[in-house]
Structure formats: C-alpha cells, structure tokens
Amino acid sequence: MNTMQTYKNPIVEQRADPWVYKHSDNYYYFVASVPEYDRLEIRRSKTIQGIGKAEAITVWRKNETGPQSSLIWAPELHFIKGKWYIYFAAARTDQPVNGTFDHRMFVLENESPDPLKGEWIHKGQVKTEWESFSLDATAFEHKGILYYVWAQRDFNIKGNSNIYIAEMENPWTIKGPQVMLSRPELPWETIGFHVNEGPAMLKRNGKVFITYSCSATDHNYCMGLLTAEEDSDLLNPASWTKSPNPVFQSAPENGQYGPGHNSFTVSEDGSEDILIYHARNYTEIEGDPLYDPNRHTRAQVFKWNQDGSPNFGIPLPDAVNKSKSKS
Template identity: 55%
Template sequence: MIAGSAAATAVTGVSAGTARAAVPASPGVTYRNSIAEQRADPHIWKHTDGYYYFTATVPAYDRIVLRRATTIQGLSSATETTIWTKHATGEMGAHIWAPEIHFIDGKWYVYFAAGATNDVWKIRPYVLECTAANPLTGAWTEKGRIALPLDTFSLDATTFVVNGSRYLCWAQNDPAVGSGTNLYLAKLSNPWTITGTPVRISTPTASWETIGHRVNEGPAVIQRNGKVFMTFSASATDANYCMGLLTASASADLLNASSWTKTTGPVFASNAATSQYGPGHNSFTVSEDGKSDVLVYHDRGYKDISGDPLNDPNRRTRVQKLYWKADGTPDFGIPVADGLTPVRLSSYNFPDRFIRHWEYRARVEASVSPLADSQFRVVTGLAGSGTVSMESANFPGYYLRHKNFEVWVEKDDGTAQFRGDASFTARAGLADSAGVSYESSNYPGRYIRHYDYLLGVQALSTATDRADATFYTQ
C-alpha cells in the first residue's frame, strides 16, 4: 500500500510573528487492540468495494477463515466464515498456515502454506481462487501448489507489483545454505506460477535472526517514494520473534540480491513496558480515510510459554499506525499497549516538531527518536469525564502533567493533585479549529503551550500564544 505524502511542512504567515502549518496530510487515527484473539499471521486487504478483508492462521491449523467489515475496528466483531478446510488425506492435509488474501486482475486469491497428512512438515505454498465479487460467499477453486525449483520446506508466500511486474516472495529452506529458512523472490507469469530462476535475497545470519531457529519468513511489502520496503520476521516464534527490514530502489533490478539492503537490527521487537512479546508476521493496510499506513501484526501478551510456541494458541491480531521518518523510511516504533492506540501531537507553528518527553520533561522537537517518546494515548481524564489525559506510549502509567506550570511526564501517584494536574479539556485549536488545544482542568484559562520549545501551561493573550498552544493529531 502507498499512503499520501509526508505531512506538509510549508508555512505561511497568518499574523505578525506567527506562522501556520498545513493540516497534516496524515491525521491521527486510533484503534483498540486486540483486533482478533487467537489469530496469528494476520493479513488485511482494503478493497475497492469499501470493505476490509481479514484472514489469519487459526490455532487448529485446519482451515482458512475470512471476515470483512467497512472499518478495521469492525473486523473485531465481524462474522467469520470458513472458506476452505484441509484435506482429509494427502497434500493440503495439515498445518494450514499464514493465509493471505489478494485481489488480482478481477479475481480473489488466497496464498497459504500446508503440510500433508502423511508428512505434516512437508510444508509447501498453495493458492486458491475465487471469481465472485464477495469472497465470503463465492466458491473457491484450488489452483494447486506453487511449483518451485527446489522441493523443500517453503511457506509464507506474498505477492506485490513494482513498475508493472508482479512478484512472489516466500520463505524456504535450502539444505545447501544451511538450516532454517531464507527469503526468495521471483516474478509471476500468473498468480500461481513463477517464471525464471528465483533469487535468494535474505539469509538469517545475525544474532537477532537466529535465536531458537534460523529464520527469515513472513515477508510483507510496502512502497513509498520510489522505495520498496520488505519486512520479514526472524528467530523462533516465542518472545524472540521480531521483524527486520529489507530496502530496495523501485527502479533497481529486484531479482539482484545486491539491490536489497538489510537493517543491522530488528525494526520491531518485544517490549516489556507495554507487555507485548514476539511481534511479527505482519502485513500492511491503510486507514479508512486512505491517509495513514497501518501496520498489522500478531504478538502475545506474555513472555513465558510452556512447550513448543507453535502449540500456544494465544497469538492475536493487532494494528497500529505506521509512521515515516523525514528521510522517507518507515518508523515502526514499539508494539503499543493493549487498548487504544496512541497518537502524536505536532506543533501548529513548527510543523516538523512533535510533543515528546526527554528525561521526563515535555518539549517539542523534530526527528524524534525513539518514536515512542512522541506517542501518547489520549484517554478519559484522570479527573473525570469531560477531560482527557495523555498517557505515554513507552511509559504506561506515566502522564503529561503540569508542575509549577511546567509540563512533565510523571507516574500517576494516585493523588487528587496528580489527577488534576494531568487532566485537560480538549478544545478546538485556538489558532486553527482543525487542531486541538488543551486547557488545564485545575487552572482554567491556562493552556499547554510551547515556549523556547519547552511545554508549560500558561494564560494566553496574543496570536503567537494561541499558535504555540495549538497542535494537530497525527
């Protein structure tokens, strides 16, 4: 998927000494996690008919399910339909894994992996086809196994188009390379047939790719500004599971392994502070308004697993907004806590600067790293309904609060004083009603504003004051 351009940074004068930003091209979007319990390897497809289509691995590994809704959140309660069930004998009879749904040339296709009843680890990629407009009610035809030159353990096929050419990427074991799975890429002559010789574009060699198992799997592609970004998952499917990133120029020869550059470390990994473990096997979709990219992934809410992680059923589907750095690369941040997803708050008059905490002091700053320092969950105010509080994404239980009229991020100590200091009334932006301004609940007339890039709560009198106290959600 390709989202809109980065938030505009051009400013125009609106009064003496005051500038204003364009409303962000990618405004804030929030969801409530988890989207689906006991659904791993999630794939969401936003279709032109106004529906999101969602499929994922079920714990029994015995069928392919599909649900749809007009919103991403609506997938949580949408009716689930079984569109295909494993064979009673032979191929496609065991370990039904990682389905993906795609719409190609007017037809629906599901890519999935399966073993055989007489050899459950003979995992190979397969394809289903549906010609109906509604894939939940239409008939599905088996197009069979994707024939690969190397007949070995292979799974997690995904497809994407770059410059008019359709590609297939998948994970596969090559005994000549070693144990585990590598990523391979080939062009497709039709949705279930590769053409030419596949190229190996990634091999698990780094320490973060080889914990428990040597793994590169679950590729997913997002494109932006002439770049092709391919995420993949690495290491065993426990709390060590994480995501890496391959990057290539869209104008490069993608079938040349040297066109791809791998990150030196994971881009998305377990986070004890938010109680999210083993995030991975992701896909990408876009928000309902089409203006934000959305990361779809699974993880668990606990670290310790008894026995084989593949037998633990509690991987669940989650979503959160995907952000983009100023250099055009994706910023995955951290797997956020359960519940409402956070937003970022950009300055109205310094559009590249976001509210962030730095050594617990709140300020506005550009190019925030780590991203989560500038993410806050806007929740019902600690002082009660009618107010809001802003909880730190990477320090759950810590909130923006004023102290001596300076704004800090501090842990809720349970006192009435803290609840008042950390609660605000959200008002239409004082410099732009499309934005938001935050009035102190216990000091009415004082608003959060930046001054010398530090945040405080102050009474406002000038246009500059009002501009400093206006923010956009992103």
C-alpha cells in the same frame, strides 16, 4: 481540523500471521492462521476495529489425508487482475517421522466480485525450483510485473528458511528464476532457530520495502527490513539492503512479546499507514510456541523517517492506541 484515530488492541484474539487488505469497496478483508490450523476463513469489516466482531466465513477446509491435510498456515488474500486469490501453506498428515515440517505453498482462485461468495477453485501448488519446506507467500505488482516473495529452506544453507523472490507467469505459476534476498545470519535472526519468514511488501517514497520475521516464535520473534530503490532490478540481490538491526521487536515495558508476521494497510480515511501484526502479552509458554494459541492480531499506526524509511516504533500496550491524523 484534527481527528483522533483509535484502535483497541488486540483487534482479533487468537489469530496469528494476520493479513488485512483494504479493497476498492472500502471493506477491510482479513485472513489469518486459526489455532486449529485446519481451515481458511475470511472476515470483512468497514473498519479495522470491527474486524474482530465480523463473522468468520470458512471458505476452505483441510484435506483428511495426504497433501494439505495438516498445519494450514499463514493465508493471504489478494485481488489480482480482477480475481481473488488466497495463498497459503499446508503440510501432510504423513510428515517425516523426525517431526520436520514439510509445508508447501498452494493457491485458491475465486472469480466472484465478492470473495465471501462464489466458488474457490484450487489452482494447485506453487512449484519452486526445488522441493523443500516453503511457506508464507505474498505477491505484489510493480511496474507491470507480478512478483512472488516467500520463505523456503535450502538444505545447503544452515537454518529453516530464507527469503526468495521470483517473477510470476500468472498468479499460481513462478516464471523464474528464484533469487534469495535474505538468509538468517545476524544474531537477532538466529535465536532459537535460524529463520527468515513472513515477508510483506510496502512501496513508498521511491523505494520498495520488504519486512520479514526472524528467530523462534516466542519472545525472540522480531521483524527485519529489506530496502530497494523502486527503479532497481528487484530480482538482483545487490539491489536490496538489509537493515542491521530489528525494526520491530518485543517491548517488555508494554507487555508485548514476539511481534511479527505482519501486513500493511491504511486507516479508514486513508491518511495513516497501519502495521498489522501478531504478538503475545506473556512469555511463559508451555510446550512448542507454535501450539500456544495466544498470538493475537494487533494494529498500530506507524510513521516515516526523514530518509523515507518506515519507523514502526515499538509495540504499544493492550489498550486504546491513539494517533492524531489530519482531515
């Protein structure tokens, strides 16, 4: 018997950098950047579509001054060794006068089985090998090792940020060394800005995949893909291959522009893989695209190529997106 899986996009309006995690309690937990960039909030729903109607619970607000007082970006919610963690990036109100973003990465911890309850304890900054603009952290466990993947600026390399990986001593401490997996170098990675950011991990078919986002945050924003064999040394850059072309990009024919900063989850019955991402439905942006609030969260089923790599297709139009799943 076939059932029809449907998602009506956008899932959540005005939420960029979306992260959806399906927990063992069968709830989907959702965090994202809010347009005000001033807080961290969590939503919970038994369905992906229901996330947009779920109550947004604020669990942390930015400081008034000093570190973590400005531009709270790209949170992710993780459940690691029986505790909840939120990774996020934050800048300071007293940023350099030249306007350069000065983000660093931070971690909150909650021991409660329910992340909407309990106390969120600040575990501090995730310290990297050098101090510079850093953001978009994600974490994953593979073969008993906890890895941390993030975007950071190296002043010796042209551009805003590269993708790095490191082993973790615990969920808030890098064990080191940090290894660069990707830098913006291809034409589609360097439009407007030289950017690699927003990494997200996916394991399937004997491989480890890391998607990432590139270029300016307007209609040129798109997604790239790194691939490694699951038995390879993930801390060796030679283990990773970069796809030569974007794997997900604007689809003007469907009114979708600048898709990226994604996460992965599965459908309600577990039979389909779901890409969660943000995009706009127009290109006429006034001022800095970062302050245009209309990057909406979207969900889309994706398939797999014969070689075991993901096939994300193209962003579907804002409507009811249908896919057939087996039950």
